Amino acid sequence: MKPWETRSTAVDYKNEFFKIMKKEFVTGEGAEGEWFYHENNNAITAIGQLDEDQFVLIREYRYVHDRQGIGVIAGAIDPGEDHRDTAAREFVEEAGYKAETVIHLGQVASVPAFSKEVWECYLLRDLTKVEAVKEVYEEIETVILSAKEIDQAILSGEMWDSNAIAAWHMVKLFLEKEAGEL
Amino acid sequence: MKPWETLSSEVLHKNPWTSFHKDRFRMPNGFEGDYYYMKTPAGSVVIVPVLADGRLVLHREYRYLFDRVSLEFPCGGIKVEQTPDVAAHAELEEETGYKAQVMEYIHKIAPSNGMFKEYSDIYLATGLTDGDAKPDKTEEFEVVLMTPEEVDQAIEEKEIWDGFTIIAWQLTRQKVLDTINKL
Numbered sequence: 001m002k003p004w005e006t007r008s009t010a011v012d013y014k015n016e017f018f019k020i021m022k023k024e025f026v027t028g029e030g031a032e033g034e035w036f037y038h039e040n041n042n043a044i045t046a047i048g049q050l051d052e053d054q055f056v057l058i059r060e061y062r063y064v065h066d067r068q069g070i071g072v073i074a075g076a077i078d079p080g081e082d083h084r085d086t087a088a089r090e091f092v093e094e095a096g097y098k099a100e101t102v103i104h105l106g107q108v109a110s111v112p113a114f115s116k117e118v119w120e121c122y123l124l125r126d127l128t129k130v131e132a133v134k135e136v137y138e139e140i141e142t143v144i145l146s147a148k149e150i151d152q153a154i155l156s157g158e159m160w161d162s163n164a165i166a167a168w169h170m171v172k173l174f175l176e177k178e179a180g181e182l
Numbered sequence: 183m184k185p186w187e188t189l190s191s192e193v194l195h196k197n198p199w200t201s202f203h204k205d206r207f208r209m210p211n212g213f214e215g216d217y218y219y220m221k222t223p224a225g226s227v228v229i230v231p232v233l234a235d236g237r238l239v240l241h242r243e244y245r246y247l248f249d250r251v252s253l254e255f256p257c258g259g260i261k262v263e264q265t266p267d268v269a270a271h272a273e274l275e276e277e278t279g280y281k282a283q284v285m286e287y288i289h290k291i292a293p294s295n296g297m298f299k300e301y302s303d304i305y306l307a308t309g310l311t312d313g314d315a316k317p318d319k320t321e322e323f324e325v326v327l328m329t330p331e332e333v334d335q336a337i338e339e340k341e342i343w344d345g346f347t348i349i350a351w352q353l354t355r356q357k358v359l360d361t362i363n364k365l
Contacts, residue, residue, distance in 0.1 A: 001244045001251055001322055013195045013202065017218055020195050020202055025246060031319040036197040037247050038220055038297075061183040063207055064219045064299045065292060068183050074296070106337070110294040110345040112245050112252065114200050114220065117294070119345075136213050139183055154289075154353070161295040162302070162345050169352040173338060 002028025012036065038115040041076040045167035046087040046122040048073075048097055055150060055171075056095055056127070059141040062161070070143065070150075070159040072167045077120070087122040095142050096132030099124035105170035110162055119163050121170040147172070184210040194218075199259070203299075221299040224260040227270040228350040230288075231256065231280055231307040236362035238333060239278050239310070240347070242324040253326065253336055254347045257302075266303040274307055276316045278325050283309025289353045293345065304350045306357065330358055 005026045013020040018040035026032050048056030060071045075090035077083050084102050091097055105121040134140060145153065150168055153159040159168075189206040196202075205217045231239035238255075245252045258273040260266055270285050286306045293302055317323055328336070333351055336342040342351075 001242065001324065003249055004244065004246050015218065023246075027320055028244070028322065029319075033320055034197075035246060036195075036200065038200075038202070059183070061186070062292075062295045063186050063205075063217055064297070065295055066185050069295075071295075106340055107343060108345045108348060109245075109248065109252075109343055111298060112248060112344055114222075115294075115298075116247050136211070137209065137215055139209070141183075157290070160290070160292050162291050162293040162349050163295075165291060165352055166345050166348045169337075169348055172352075173334065177338070 004028060007032075036114075038111075038117070040115075040117060041079065042083070042118045042120065043074060043076045044083050044087045044090060044120045044122060045163050046073040046091050046124055047167055047171050048091060048095060048099065048124045048127050049171075050127055050144065053146045054144050055147065056091075056097060056124075057143050057145055057150065057159075057164075058095065059143050061139050067160075069161060070145070070153045070164070071161050072164045074119070074163060083120040084122070087120070087124065091124050092130055093133045094138065094140055096130055097124070097127040098130045100126035100128075103174070105167075105174050108163070108166045108170075110166070119166070121167045123171050123174060147175075186210070189214070219297050219299050222259055224262050224264070225266070225300050226257060226259050226293070226302045226346075227266050227273055227305060228255055228257045228302055228346045229270050229274045229282075229285070229305045229307050230350050230354045230358070231274060231278065231282065231310055232358055232361070233310055233327065236358070236365060237327045237329055238358070239280055240326045240328055240333070241277055242326060243277075244322055245344075252344050253342045254344045255350050257344075257346045257350075260303075267305075270303070270305045270307070275313065276318075277321070277323050279313045279315040280307070280310045281313060282307035283311075288350075288357075291349055291353075302346065304353055306354050330355065330362070 256277040
């Protein structure tokens with residue numbers, strides 16, 4: 001598979017949150033075309049583990065779909081910020097827990113055809129309750145669920161966001177591996 | 183949690199594949215703001231194809247935006263005139279060459295639901311017969327057959343980093359393993 005050649009890159013639209021970019025390309029086989037995509041800061045997802053079978057997630061309202069659901073703590077990485085620090089910061093701000101242990105599980109491109117955004121997935125442990133500092137537009141409730149309850153929430157459609165489901169899959173793979181190593 | 187009110191809505195940009203929108207909203211607490219999001223015309227499908235011997239059909243694809251090869255299950259947009267089921271059959275054949283006798287609907291998820299207004303339907307394809315892939319001019323696929331253990335390992339080793347593939351596997355993994363155990 002040969003890399004494609006980029007002939008031009010231009011900003012088609014931008015605001016304070018993201019840019020819409022346009023690239024003109026030539027594929028490795030010589031086909032030409034235009035590719036439009038979304039570019040913004042990368043982001044994190046974070047799931048907290050209180051004990052062996054108690055996980056910290058959230059219930060949130062998603063305006064774009066006019067629908068509630070179970071999700072995970074998520075947020076944009078500030079320019080220059082280490083994404084490990086973003087995970088710890090967002091967990092304090094949105095969930096109200098300070099974490100002593102912050103474990104990086106991997107990264108996921110949620111919509112790689114249309115967006116360059118990458119989500120860094122974290123598991124947070126050794127949690128201490130602190131006061132959450134939510135933005136006025138963040139309508140979030142913290143929920144504590146068992147692994148079985150999270151799986152059930154996915155199957156029932158109560159947990160329906162791709163980033164949340166991918167984050168939980170990363171956590172499950174990590175826990176399975178960790179259990180196998182004990 | 184009460185729904186938010188949409189005060190106005192405008193299209194900022196539109197191309198053949200996606201559109202970008204700006205809504206002015208009001209929350210139940212009275213806070214007003216602007217919300218930006220992306221939309222596709224009719225959503226997408228992801229297909230987890232399973233051969234009779236329990237191996238899974240994936241493909242390697244060059245992802246231009248990341249200048250990186252990605253190992254993925256077949257996936258693609260639903261055309262406006264297609265049903266999700268028809269799109270799933272078409273994408274499987276275009277990207278891998280396999281045809282499915284059975285295309286079982288598994289679940290519906292929303293990719294990145296904070297910024298993307300789309301639903302994606304996930305299917306499990308069985309009763310597969312091999313044929314020739316039919317990629318379009320900007321698609322180049324290399325079909326890869328993998329065991330479930332190899333898929334797990336590829337996620338862990340970050341060879342699989344596409345969100346659609348990880349989620350489709352999360353939602354079908356146990357069903358595939360149960361089927362293999364009965365072979």
